[in-house]
Amino acid sequence: MNHIETIQKRRSVRTYTGEPLREEHSAQIRQYIDQLQAPFGVKARIELIHTKSDEEPIKLGTYGWVKGACDYLVLIYEDAPLAETAAAYMFEEAVLFCTHLGLGTCWLGGSFSRGDFKKQVSLGTNEKLRIVSPVGYPGGGQRFLEKYIVQADKKHSSRKPFGELFFEKDFTHPLTEDSAGKYSQPLEMVRLAPSANNKQEWRVLYEEKVLHFYKKPYLSFDSIDIGIALCHFELSCRELGIAGRYEVVKDFPEKENLDYVISWIQEE
Numbered sequence: 001m002n003h004i005e006t007i008q009k010r011r012s013v014r015t016y017t018g019e020p021l022r023e024e025h026s027a028q029i030r031q032y033i034d035q036l037q038a039p040f041g042v043k044a045r046i047e048l049i050h051t052k053s054d055e056e057p058i059k060l061g062t063y064g065w066v067k068g069a070c071d072y073l074v075l076i077y078e079d080a081p082l083a084e085t086a087a088a089y090m091f092e093e094a095v096l097f098c099t100h101l102g103l104g105t106c107w108l109g110g111s112f113s114r115g116d117f118k119k120q121v122s123l124g125t126n127e128k129l130r131i132v133s134p135v136g137y138p139g140g141g142q143r144f145l146e147k148y149i150v151q152a153d154k155k156h157s158s159r160k161p162f163g164e165l166f167f168e169k170d171f172t173h174p175l176t177e178d179s180a181g182k183y184s185q186p187l188e189m190v191r192l193a194p195s196a197n198n199k200q201e202w203r204v205l206y207e208e209k210v211l212h213f214y215k216k217p218y219l220s221f222d223s224i225d226i227g228i229a230l231c232h233f234e235l236s237c238r239e240l241g242i243a244g245r246y247e248v249v250k251d252f253p254e255k256e257n258l259d260y261v262i263s264w265i266q267e268e
């Protein structure tokens, strides 16, 4: 899979054909999610739930936001520091894999019945179910509700300009694609990341060989959104042969209204 191409292709799909996942797709997804590991030592897993099998159909409520979906990915993780961020990183890897297979997905953090989904998985004492996503064959077109959501997201595919999200030296100097150099494409992939309500509350401060990642506290999804951004950034760096690692450093620049999360340390 080419991650950069897949990131560019992905968008939220809320209308599906109603066809259950074909066996080959189910098998590929299962194989992929079973080998995934969340970063930062966090324990997380993804389950694939089929609502239509030989047995009685299962009802999974999405309050009318999703139509025609028969299968869902469910993210489960153990509560710990950075757990939501790491679990979101891993879930986005699964979302990108499904996109690569030509399937539609849509991160759902709010518009689903947690109770319905919890009945279908067994949760350990310290485990949380925060996110689900339909996965299936895009139905084409947009229903009235979907058009409304997309408008409310302020043109769903629109993203803030590069220089509003990324900075150099301090937060008063917007970063240009030119001065970002080899990081311009990985940062562009951060810009394309999905986020709750399309808020895009991730910020990055570029200091030559170190990039500091921050999040603006937003509802309860900021830790999840930044995990998706970290996933896009690292997968793109790897694909472009840029070596580095994430590390929580002590000497990060502080900024009002922004929470420091982690830094990317370039390795020669």
Ligand SMILES: Cc1cc2nc3c(=O)[nH]c(=O)nc-3n(C[C@H](O)[C@H](O)[C@H](O)COP(=O)(O)O)c2cc1C
Pocket: 010, 011, 012, 013, 014, 065, 106, 107, 108, 109, 110, 111, 112, 149, 153, 156, 157, 192, 193, 194, 195, 196, 197, 198, 221, 224, 225, 228
């Ligand atoms: C953490 C998270 C939670 C989300 N929750 C919902 C949701 O509850 N309902 C929904 O319709 N879309 C949800 N979305 C999808 C976003 O609205 C969508 O990603 C954003 O508008 C950008 O559009 P795109 O995914 O097509 O690029 C969520 C996205 C994320 C990352």
